[in-house]
Amino acid sequence: MNLPPVAPESPESVLPIALPAALDGRDGTNRARGGHLQIVADSDVEAVRLWLAEYAGSPHTLRSYRKEAVRLVLWATRTLGKPLSSLTREDFLLYEQFLAAPTGDWADPMRPRRGGTRRLFDGPLSERSRHQALGIVSGLLSYLVSAGYLAGNPLALRRRTGAAARRTRRVERYLDHALWDHVLASVEQWPRHTARDHQHYERCRWLIRLLYHTGLRVSEAAHAKAADFYQRRGNWWLHVLGKGGAEGEVPVSAALMADFARYRVFHGLPPTPSGSERAAAVMSVTGDPQRHLTPAAVYLIVKEMFRRAADMLAPTDPAGAATLRRASTHWLRHSAASHQADAGTDLRFIQKNMRHASIQTTGIYLHAEDDQRHAETVREDGDTSRPGS
Structure with missing residues (x-):
């Protein structure tokens, strides 16, 4: 079988096919x-x-x-x-x-x-x-x-x-609370002997918190701007331009804004973003405020964080290390939704935070009921019988 030529991808050639x-x-x-x-x-x-x-x-x-x-x-x-x-x-x-x-x-x-x-x-x-x-x-x-x-x-x-x-089925590609805490702790142990090491540490520290606490997709995080953070009625929000150009708003905690301030101050910027500045929320590898990381760079940086965390965990928890080695950026989005559900956040709010079109999609993050059912069904002594059964 000989396939017809397929022209290279380009904006001028949306669908490069000619048919008889x-x-x-x-x-x-x-x-x-x-x-x-x-x-x-x-x-x-x-x-x-x-x-x-x-x-x-x-x-x-x-x-x-x-x-x-x-x-x-x-x-x-x-x-x-x-x-x-x-x-x-x-x-x-x-x-x-x-x-x-x-x-x-x-x-x-x-x-x-x-x-x-x-x-x-x-x-x-x-x-x-x-x-x-x-x-x-x-x-x-x-x-x-x-x-x-x-x-x-x-x-x-x-x-x-x-x-x-x-x-x-419940989503499985997410980090439980213990693994998430380990990832955060592992980053704090990274060496910071050189200026380049320190810059990489600050970038990774901020990036992984941004992805987790906002539930952003990798492309959304890569293209986010400092000006997308804004206040309304004393609360911070993040404006998100998502899939298909759909717009959304994500609540931002005071703790995450403190992390953002730390990252900005490290790069010589004012701690609080303004609506008129053009700086990227996550700056390029060189630290240029006017240039964004690419989605591919965000993905690779997060994979590196998971790999280094896995290497540190492997001697004491091989299964947890194996999970971290499989993890990617989208796992942080799943983790965000799962942990919000675990904390009892209203499912409607999680749907808005994740910007899901259907609340049925959001429902796959409800793990607490499954945990309770498992605990009450599988008792430690293995005896689930009842008198008279």
């Missing part, structure tokens, strides 16, 4: 007929480009969504000989099998990772990655149905199994 007329979707069997079209699109590629344009303000989301759109359109046209707008539920069953085992040129390690002839897979997708890919594709199809372009979404019929069915 017979496969462009103008006559797709799932095209909506007779309704009022909400978008100006005659072909599948044009319609997908309009969907992707909705995410132009979120580069990371756009890149991820475009990757899945390219994979699906090329698979449908090259493997099945069908346009996107003719795919059925049966076709998507085949596609899910394909994602679990892409073959040939799709995952050829001899092909470059970038460029017009790049491979589109590094190998089989895990169950979780397949679920994510199909979720993105389902979002695309639902958009096209709402736009009056498609008659229906075949993936709406998909049975919730595996990772999808387990979404209601």
Whole structure:
């Protein structure tokens, strides 16, 4: 199988695919007929480009969504000989099998990772990655149905199994209170013999507290500005520009503002941020107030903190050290929500703090009831029997 060239990613090429007329979707069997079209699109590629344009303000989301759109359109046209707008539920069953085992040129390690002839897979997708890919594709199809372009979404019929069915389970990728305390204590033991060491220590000390106490996503923390911190009725808040350009407000404690003041004073700035300054909330590695850390840098710095904390813990708690080595930036967001729930914070407030669209998503952080049920079910002596049972 020879895949068609895929142009390099660029702002000018939202969806770098050209299809023959017979496969462009103008006559797709799932095209909506007779309704009022909400978008100006005659072909599948044009319609997908309009969907992707909705995410132009979120580069990371756009890149991820475009990757899945390219994979699906090329698979449908090259493997099945069908346009996107003719795919059925049966076709998507085949596609899910394909994602679990892409073959040939799709995952050829001899092909470059970038460029017009790049491979589109590094190998089989895990169950979780397949679920994510199909979720993105389902979002695309639902958009096209709402736009009056498609008659229906075949993936709406998909049975919730595996990772999808387990979404209601309690979140597991978080640090318990003991591990979180260990991470904080381990950072305090870092050497600060040189100016560079000291700067790195202050940056890490502030960054991990910012991520945990605000529950920010990595990209949100990387792009946060000092001016995003503001006071209302004597309380500090943080304005957040989140996924898809959604705005939110996160409460900020006096303790976190004290940590922010310490970080700013270290870099020669006034302790309290003002609404007019342009300084970054987390400055670049060189300490330039006008430059932000990149999301990749934030991720790597946090991974380093977890690794160093794990190395210190390994001799006395190998299991805890293994958990820390798996942890990443998003674990801090999960930890924030879990610890707020443990403290009895109203679920509605946690939903607003995490900026979840659904309170059902927030519900996966409620661990206290599970802990109580486990403690009362599994007693220390192992005897759960009752008289007369």
